[in-house]
Structures are given as structure tokens and as C-alpha cells.
Amino acid sequence: MRSYPRIAIIGAGPGGLTLARILHQAGVPASIFEREEHALARPQGGTLDLHVESGQLAMRRAGLYEEFLQIARYEDQGSRLYDKDGTLIFADDDADDSDRPEVDRTALRQTLLASLPKEIIRWNHSLREVRPRDDGTYDLVFENEMIGPFDLVIGADGSWSKVRPLVSSYRPQYSGITFIEFGIDDVDASHPDLAALVGRGKIGIEADGRGLIVQRNGNSHLRGYAIFRVPTEWAEKTFDFTSPAKARARLAAEFKGWAPRILGLVEASNDHIVSRPIYALPVGHHWQNRIGITLLGDAAHVMSPFGGEGVNMAMLDAAELGRQLLENDEWKDAVKAYEAEMFERVIEAAEHAAEAVATELSHLGAELSLQHYQAHLDARLQGSAA
Ligand SMILES: Cc1cc2nc3c(=O)[nH]c(=O)nc-3n(C[C@H](O)[C@H](O)[C@H](O)COP(=O)(O)OP(=O)(O)OC[C@H]3O[C@@H](n4cnc5c(N)ncnc54)[C@H](O)[C@@H]3O)c2cc1C
Structure with missing residues (x-):
């Protein structure tokens, strides 16, 4: 039987949970450590649109596409722009055939959690530090305890990752x-x-x-x-x-x-x-591979939310890291291959998000938004006519 590394995933966000599910489905054990006290400790935030080629693909790979369809709101994909006097200046109200349905973040988390055995997740575990051992393994340091050793620690702990300092000195700006x-x-x-x-x-x-x-x-x-x-x-x-x-x-x-x-x-x-x-982290943020440590999602590449890609990129990272770990005989090579592809893959989304945040509230007012929404509508109408 193939042996797998002892895996710790830090963070039960969409990225960490998707990876845990993909590994669990294939019978690969992993432990998740999450700082929140329990699944309902805080509202998870607003609605997210999952894209076919990333968020939805990850749900398919996780064997949860049917469950995704049950929480997806295809009917809520419309967009409108108003001016400050309340006059409608753009409307795309008939977008329910679009393929980027909305999903409430809490529903997404519940779906992922329901697909995992309860004991995989250690709630109320806020990571302080990852401490390397001399033999190349790692211990996880929490407030009142130290847990380890692990061969592979995956930082899925968001923008202020406590795993990231082991591979990168960058902090989000x-x-x-x-x-x-x-x-x-x-x-x-x-x-x-x-x-x-x-x-x-x-x-x-x-x-x-x-x-x-x-x-x-x-x-x-x-x-x-x-x-x-x-x-x-x-x-x-x-x-x-x-x-x-x-x-x-x-x-x-x-x-x-x-x-x-x-x-x-x-x-x-x-x-x-x-x-x-x-x-946001700089566009193109990357690091030199370090055996036993890697990052996914916002921990690796937090970007402004304007492009609506953050959660999609996090879930695709999880799907791809999972795939590499399952397909590759050597887990260290799997992580290297995942990182090399991920660094390239996220550049386009990160560039778009950086440009969008830089031009938000510019002297052009609503004009850029209008162009952006119109381009989306044109592309959709062209797609449906083709
Ligand atoms: C206002 C706003 C709106 C957004 N809107 C969208 C949108 O419409 N579409 C979109 O795609 N993206 C959006 N995003 C971005 C999206 O939220 C993130 O990209 C996505 O949640 C990243 O997923 P993740 O799993 O990498 O990290 P997170 O969702 O941040 O999850 C990290 C998890 O790690 C846990 N954690 C953190 N630190 C520790 C620690 N030290 N120890 C243990 N656990 C820890 C956290 O509690 C959390 O559960 C938005 C972001 C913001 C701020």
C-alpha cells in the first residue's frame, strides 16, 4: 500500500475544506486545525459566484456537484448600475442561464463540512507558529499545546497566514x-x-x-x-x-x-x-519550494475581491494540490509541481483584481463599471448566440 505523508491543513475555509474532502474521498488521512470554536461560531460572509472552470470544477472533483446544485442560486446572477439619483443606467436582469451561480458562503461551508467525518477538524485551534524539527518534520504550536510531528503542513489559513512566514517574507499590503x-x-x-x-x-x-x-x-x-x-x-x-x-x-x-x-x-x-x-499580496507572489510546507488560497495569493476570483482560485488550488498528491508517487514532487503551476495560474486573476482595485473610485466615476458590465453582457449574449 502507498504511504502518504502525515498532513496538517491549517484553516477550515473553502480552500482547506475542499482539499480535505478530496483527500478523504481517496482515503488519504489529513487533520484540519481551525481557530474558530465551532462551525457556526461566526457568520461566514456573503454570497460568492462559483465559476465552471475553478470553483465548480473543485466541487466536481470533491464529488459534491449534486450538493452544489442544491445550494446554487442560478436565479441571482443579475446586475444593475444606478446613478446616485436612483436612475437605472444599466440592467442585465435575465442572467439566470449564466454559468456563475451564487452560493452563500455559509451554505458552501456546511456542504463541505457535511462531507467530512467530524473528527478530522480540530476546532478552537488557532495556530501560533509552525516549528521545524531537526528531522525535517514540523510541530504546530497552539496557545496551550504543541501537536506534531507532521511531514506536510498546508497553510489554508487566509490572508494573515501563520504558515506563510516559513516560505515568504511578504505580507499583504x-x-x-x-x-x-x-x-x-x-x-x-x-x-x-x-x-x-x-x-x-x-x-x-x-x-x-x-x-x-x-x-x-x-x-x-x-x-x-x-x-x-x-x-x-x-x-x-x-x-x-x-x-x-x-x-x-x-x-x-x-x-x-x-x-x-x-x-x-x-x-x-x-x-x-x-x-x-x-x-493584497503582490501579483506574482511566489516562493522557493521548502519541503513539507506549502500554501493555498488567500494564504498564497490574497487579491482584491473585485474580480470575484478569490474563492474560485482557493478551491482550484485545493483541487490541484489534491490531484498532484493523489497522482504523484512522491509527495514532495507533487507539492513542487502544484506550486509551479499555481504560481502561473493565479497571475491573470491577480492582475485583474489589482487593476480593478487601482481603478475603483477613479475620476472616471461609473464609466469603467459601465464598460465592464456591458462587456460581460455582450460576451454572454454572443456565447448564447453561438
Ligand atoms: C469583503 C470581501 C468580499 C469578497 N467577495 C468575494 C466574492 O464575491 N467572490 C470571491 O471569489 N471571493 C471573494 N472574496 C475573497 C474570498 O473571501 C477569499 O478569497 C476566500 O475566502 C479564500 O478562501 P481560503 O480558504 O483561502 O481562506 P479563508 O476563507 O480566509 O479561510 C481561512 C480559514 O483559516 C482560518 N484561520 C485563519 N488563521 C488561522 C490560524 N492562525 N489558525 C487556524 N485557523 C486559522 C480562518 O478562521 C478561516 O476559517 C471576498 C473577500 C472580501 C474581504
């Missing part, structure tokens, strides 16, 4: 853009006017050097991001996040003069108002 996230619950029953404004998908509004994106999630929920180009500490200095009422009023004040129905989106927010400064 602040992009200059901060999102203030807000949300509207039970929108169809409680705010039918806002539900109609957003439609089945997402809307964007950009003017006066600021922006709003509001997107339909599952369970009649809207998630919004107010977008600002500001110094890193601006949000903490400007908003009193300990008082949702004050934070909501302050956020609405930032959009003074915009149409009441657009302001209504902010005013209807629930109490979950948080700051999300956008950080």
Missing part, C-alpha cells in the same frame, strides 16, 4: 480601499421597495468618489458594501462600531445628497456593520 459592510434582513417582506431596487443579483452605484455594491444573498437577505478610498485607520476613527445606530447614521451621512431610495439601503441595515479594509 493595504490597497487604499476600505469596505464598510452592512446587511438587510428579511428584505422581501420588510422592504419590498429595496428588494425591487436590487432585483435578482447585485447593484452598483458610484459617484462623488465613493461607491455602493448591494447584493442579494439567500434567505431574503441583502448584503451591502460601502466603498471608500481612505487611509487604513479611517474606518476605526470615523465609525463607532460599538453602537450600530451611530455607525448606521454615520454611514448614511457619507452618502448625503444621494437619492432617498438608495440611502434607504443603508438606513435599513441591521446591526452588523463592520469594516473590511482590502489587502
Whole structure:
């Protein structure tokens, strides 16, 4: 029987869980260490679109495509742009035949978790450090214990990876853009006017050097991001996040003069108002292979969310690392091959995300968004005509 390395995956995000599932399906043991206390310790965030060639491919390789179809919202792929007076300037409302369905992040995590034996995941394990042993293996250092040895430690622990320092000295840099996230619950029953404004998908509004994106999630929920180009500490200095009422009023004040129905989106927010400064690693981030350590997803290549590729790249990394480990006789070669391909593969998405964040809130206002959305629509219509 083939022997596999002792594998530790750090992080039960979409990347780490997809890899664990692919390995588990093939009978390869791996342990996941996750800092959150349990699966429902925090809401996992908004909606994500999974692409055929990456996120969906990973779900197929994980043997979870049927399960994916059950949580995919093909009907929520529309997009609209408004100006700040509330006038519709672009609409693509008939996109339900598009192949990038939305999936709620919590539903995606639940689907992946349900496909794994419970004992694989060690919740409430926040990695502090990976400590190399003299024999080339590694121990994992947590607050109150040390666990090891492992032959292969895979950092799937997101932007602020504690595994990354073993292979790279780079840290993500602040992009200059901060999102203030807000949300509207039970929108169809409680705010039918806002539900109609957003439609089945997402809307964007950009003017006066600021922006709003509001997107339909599952369970009649809207998630919004107010977008600002500001110094890193601006949000903490400007908003009193300990008082949702004050934070909501302050956020609405930032959009003074915009149409009441657009302001209504902010005013209807629930109490979950948080700051999300956008950080990214440099395009082309890579490292020299180190036996027994590798990274995937945001830990390897966090990029701005504008291209909508982050989760797709994370899941494709997981699928490809899994494939290499299963197909290759020598696990060390498998990791090398995965890294070499991944470094090249993510460049295009990272370039696109970097360009998008650099041009967000530019002097051209909504014009770039309009071009971008129109190009998407044209490509889709051409595809369906072909
Ligand atoms: C505001 C915003 C909106 C976004 N929208 C989109 C979108 O629409 N589409 C898209 O594709 N991408 C989007 N992204 C990006 C996407 O969220 C990430 O690319 C994706 O989640 C990366 O998956 P991952 O598994 O690599 O890391 P993560 O999802 O970050 O998961 C990492 C996991 O590791 C755990 N962890 C972290 N540190 C430790 C530690 N020390 N010890 C143990 N566990 C640890 C975390 O708790 C987490 O569970 C968005 C990002 C942001 C900030």
C-alpha cells in the first residue's frame, strides 16, 4: 500500500475544506486545525459566484456537484448600475442561464463540512507558529499545546497566514480601499421597495468618489458594501462600531445628497456593520519550494475581491494540490509541481483584481463599471448566440 505523508491543513475555509474532502474521498488521512470554536461560531460572509472552470470544477472533483446544485442560486446572477439619483443606467436582469451561480458562503461551508467525518477538524485551534524539527518534520504550536510531528503542513489559513512566514517574507499590503459592510434582513417582506431596487443579483452605484455594491444573498437577505478610498485607520476613527445606530447614521451621512431610495439601503441595515479594509499580496507572489510546507488560497495569493476570483482560485488550488498528491508517487514532487503551476495560474486573476482595485473610485466615476458590465453582457449574449 502507498504511504502518504502525515498532513496538517491549517484553516477550515473553502480552500482547506475542499482539499480535505478530496483527500478523504481517496482515503488519504489529513487533520484540519481551525481557530474558530465551532462551525457556526461566526457568520461566514456573503454570497460568492462559483465559476465552471475553478470553483465548480473543485466541487466536481470533491464529488459534491449534486450538493452544489442544491445550494446554487442560478436565479441571482443579475446586475444593475444606478446613478446616485436612483436612475437605472444599466440592467442585465435575465442572467439566470449564466454559468456563475451564487452560493452563500455559509451554505458552501456546511456542504463541505457535511462531507467530512467530524473528527478530522480540530476546532478552537488557532495556530501560533509552525516549528521545524531537526528531522525535517514540523510541530504546530497552539496557545496551550504543541501537536506534531507532521511531514506536510498546508497553510489554508487566509490572508494573515501563520504558515506563510516559513516560505515568504511578504505580507499583504493595504490597497487604499476600505469596505464598510452592512446587511438587510428579511428584505422581501420588510422592504419590498429595496428588494425591487436590487432585483435578482447585485447593484452598483458610484459617484462623488465613493461607491455602493448591494447584493442579494439567500434567505431574503441583502448584503451591502460601502466603498471608500481612505487611509487604513479611517474606518476605526470615523465609525463607532460599538453602537450600530451611530455607525448606521454615520454611514448614511457619507452618502448625503444621494437619492432617498438608495440611502434607504443603508438606513435599513441591521446591526452588523463592520469594516473590511482590502489587502493584497503582490501579483506574482511566489516562493522557493521548502519541503513539507506549502500554501493555498488567500494564504498564497490574497487579491482584491473585485474580480470575484478569490474563492474560485482557493478551491482550484485545493483541487490541484489534491490531484498532484493523489497522482504523484512522491509527495514532495507533487507539492513542487502544484506550486509551479499555481504560481502561473493565479497571475491573470491577480492582475485583474489589482487593476480593478487601482481603478475603483477613479475620476472616471461609473464609466469603467459601465464598460465592464456591458462587456460581460455582450460576451454572454454572443456565447448564447453561438
Ligand atoms: C469583503 C470581501 C468580499 C469578497 N467577495 C468575494 C466574492 O464575491 N467572490 C470571491 O471569489 N471571493 C471573494 N472574496 C475573497 C474570498 O473571501 C477569499 O478569497 C476566500 O475566502 C479564500 O478562501 P481560503 O480558504 O483561502 O481562506 P479563508 O476563507 O480566509 O479561510 C481561512 C480559514 O483559516 C482560518 N484561520 C485563519 N488563521 C488561522 C490560524 N492562525 N489558525 C487556524 N485557523 C486559522 C480562518 O478562521 C478561516 O476559517 C471576498 C473577500 C472580501 C474581504
